[in-house]
Amino acid sequence: MLIRKAYKYKLKTNPSLEDTLNEFSGANRFVWNKALFLNKKRLERHEKKDRKLIRYNDLAGLLKLWKQSDEWGFLKGIHSQTLQQTLKDLDKAFKDAFDPKQPLKRFPVFKKKEIVSGFRFPQGIKIHCNRVYLPKIGWVRYFNSKKIEGIIKNATVSKRNGKWFVSIQVEQEIKVFSKKPKNEVGIDLGIKKNVVLSDGRILEGARSFKKQRGRLAKSQRHLSRKMKFSSNWKKQKSKITKIHEKIANVRNDRLHWMSNRLSNEYNVIYLEALKVRNMSKSASGTLENPGRNVSAKRGLNREILDQGWGEFRRQLSYKQEWSNGWLQAVDPKYTSQKCSQASCGYTAKENRKSQSVFHCRKCGYEENADVNASKNILAVGQTVFACGGNSLEFPLKQEPLAA
Template sequence: MSQDTLVKRQFGHRARLALSPAGVRKADDQAHAARTMWNLLHAWWRMMPKEKRTLTNADAAIRQARGDIDFLAVLPAQAARAVLKTYFQAWKNCWDGRADAPNFKGRLRTVMSVDVPQGRDLNIIRVHRRWGMANLSKVGRVRFRWTKDLPVGKRAGLENRVTGARLVKDALGWHIAFRVQALQVKPEPHQGPEIGIDVGVTVPIALSDGETYEHDEWLTEREQAKLLHLEQRAARRKRHRTPGERTSRRLHHTYDQIAGLRAKAKRRALDWQHKTTTTIARTYGTVVVEALTITNMVKSARGTIEEPGKNVAQKSGLNRSISGEAWGRTVTMLTYKTARLGGTLHKVPAPNTSQRCSGCGLTTPGSRESQAVFVCKNPDCGWSGNADWNAARNVLHLYRMGLALVPAAGRAVSRRAKRVEPAAAR
């Protein structure tokens, strides 16, 4: 097989770890040490003169800190060096305008994580149909859920291998995210039909051929009632705290229960999105979506003191519904899945796709009679149908008319990133 037909693919795979209580404590200690290491680097950076902010000097400072502070010694040396590289890369991203400047990481608002830079140190093996094992430095041999085949054992090589991993903790416990590199056959162009997609709140995904993809609530009625009860309990306990009083263990436990239910809902939403986008990418060769600016759509309608907003509560509910559907994540999944299967994804301008009639092409006031029904008020047309189907047909029509948007070559430079660090400090 020639090299022209092969393509190198890099992807991630996340699996749930089965840690013992002792293993959980060790992983927690490493995550706190990694966060502390980041904060010490940040303080060192702000303290040192610009000409001494080099990778060599920072590495020497880290070595000295790990030798002087026992708490930092629980973090493996390679993980500490990964924190250093990540911090310097964060400043490079800031100077290039891709992100804001790195800052202090608080204990409560920071995701607990530990990096494993070298994949060969994991020594991954499959021990059961549903379980695999990996070696974590200073934690030991741990089990993880085997839900996807990994290039280990005889299939591992220079081109197909696990290059590293990252331990991440959420409300459901510790997970391991593998970084996988694979050499695969370049996909042939997808011969499937073209399809337009309209995303919404009532109907999450509507296709231009009339197909729709819907889902139930992410939490059952019993789970929703429990979540409401926990939120009310947390509000009561928080209301009775005096200013400056330390948060009680009971309140922390209530917060953990709330986070667990929300994490369960997010996991179910991700599962539905992955299955739905995979089906679409396998069926259609060209996928067309709207270029939505979601951050503007979920802005608050509260307004100001001089000009207060209207229907603030209704707008807040709509914002929560839009954020819950995660339209941007759906588009991201479709982007890489269509490319992996030989298809393409295009974006078209979003204005008036829900108001324009897909039958005659005219935008007549009053045609959108309700959230679900579209009836064209043009006397010469009179087309009627589902409103989401009508919008999806308009999305596909814009692409066929040659109005697909061309991706920008680069992102706009952040104004905050410009003023944080002058070019001389690079």
């Protein structure tokens, strides 16, 4: 099976190279923000018929005009393909944001200089002796931490905390193995970030980040007292970025540990489908026919994102695909209120004695509430699977792209 995978390396830079990279990244940020601004203006128009987005082909045409202008002539010195790629990325971001199958995707936002900057080369990348060739920039040395395997597809250059990185995406052929036939499990994504299995086992998620959150809040207070863009402000800002990174790394490691374990052990996994609060149609609209106030979607599902369950689903999904397994989404309706005893099945709100305990009012069955739910998910999933499966698609079914 052909998969895509990304290798990320730290670049060895010098002041003159950094100038070039900053120039590239600034130009790409400019193009992104400018095209986004034009589209945002359109989305805010009063008349529905005027609310049309400028799509990639027209944006690429505009880019040519910008390059010829006196005002933005600096764009001429930048590799065209990276700028076009940025416009393609923006176009895709709009497309995804309007896609009902991708409820977690938010609307694109303006790129700020001090946060993250980067740009992508869609082709023309070469690797030789710990050096990477970036079109129009040249050969750049990097810290080689891992050997690249596969066919190089593209490369993304990014800056974080003052350091530059390159992420090289490759296509790789992997061997697909099959597991023992029909080894299946139901999963409930419990409270306290645990993964609860239908056989009663509980995989503990990353512990709470109370301490880090405290540090974060404190650092953010300090930041607000500093003068914006002063050197102390920048120092404090980078401290905050580091705390964020640490939280994200710990959480992500844990999610990978859990998804690896499950994918290695089970070939059929039943998982509750994403519970997504419905967004009113008028606020969102479609790509061809955008509604007003589209940015209202931005705050949506913050809690789901915070817990990382979207990422967990994505990992399980591609890991099951790689290992020739199956991930089946299950409608979680009533799974927390229904008695999981096959002989009973009594469904009532009152069965849920508390957040953590399930107690059936009819047959008296008592169980950890999340375990009861995962048993129901297994049962519902088996029925769906018997009928061909996959009635509920997962929104994110792809391998991670270059960061």
